Amino acid sequence: MSATRREFLKIAGIAAAAGAAATPAFASFIPGNILWPRGESKRDEAYTAKRWAMVIDLAKLDQKVVETVREACHAAHNVPDFLKVAGMGAGEAKRSEIKWIWPAKYESAFPNDMNEHMSANVTQRPVLVMCNHCDNPSCVRVCPTKATFQRADGLVLMDYHRCIGCRFCMAACPYGSRSFNWYDPRDAKDPKTLVGGRAVDPGFPTRTKGVVEKCNFCAERLARGEAPACVAACKNNEMVFGDLSDPESPARRLLRERYSVRRKPEMGTGPQVYYVI
């Protein structure tokens, strides 16, 4: 078969025209538009690190600090307060309680660093406990949906969209850092209020019945260049956060200067909340 130059050009021209005409129609059939994504990015002012960690100064903690810190955290993350629900039995309220950061007795926070002759100065102070954002998180290993995962900067986070409420992570966590939502955290009567009377903070979603939740090291605040709510609420550096890979970070400096312990390191989870005594 032989084609004249004229015929060849005619066919090529028609093909090009058809292709150009079909492009918009064709593009709309590409699922989710394959040419995506065009540019998601961090905020310029975001705090980033190779390894986030928290250092808590036990010597500075007292009841007042503990209450301020807990309130700041729970208000910022829309955590309901079941202990304040009228008509709920004490046992039921305790079981339903949602905790991101809370006070524990020394002997339950550090069961293996305890002896009966220890200074009351140490054992009688409240210890602030929270998710340890472990290096080797057991919760992440057991999660069947990867709803809980470890970010490259070490934070152990929850993707609530994926949580199916199986509670394996709660069984796996040696620190009791996770709470299950047995009830809807929102007040059924007033959509602007949480159970227990706290007003909803418009800056963070609530959770819903049937998901597990825990401290997120204020990933949403780090993303806009703010210190975690607990650290920001401390007036006297009771809590310090920083990048462990940076020797000059406030966390590393404090760890260099003082003797520190961690909760249940023998579990092999590599907890990254340090307590200086």
Next chain:
Amino acid sequence: MYDKGKVITGLAIFFLVFTFPFWSNIGKTAPMPERSLDTPVLQEMAREAGLDLEQALKEGAINCVEDKDYIVSQHMHLLNLWRDSVVRSGNRMYAGAFGKRHEMSLSKSCMNCHSNKKDFCDRCHNYMNVNPYCWDCHLTPEQMGTASDAEVKQ
């Protein structure tokens, strides 16, 4: 064939009854409800462009985060992309199609411009019989105190 008349009558009746849903609805499609773009934030954007809202929309002076065809048909995918990007990759900002950066947030971004959820998202979703469960956790403009629906405003 025996009982020809009865069989044919029976078949005819069956056919009529069977196709009832089709012919009874001919010409009766419910019209798509109007979605309102009249919100304080969009009004302000139009004012900044020196136009009134209607003109600004017509001239493309104010836009959604993506072009209209894409956002109408793909906004659920875009939201999923935003969700995964924020929660799993820690990115928070999105460079949209019209040269603007938007925070990737359902309540703080989409619902900032579209603060009239009832007159906008809900109208279309009710018509389409879609009921997103996002609002079990994510806050509606009403909960955030920023709602601008016609009936809420009054």
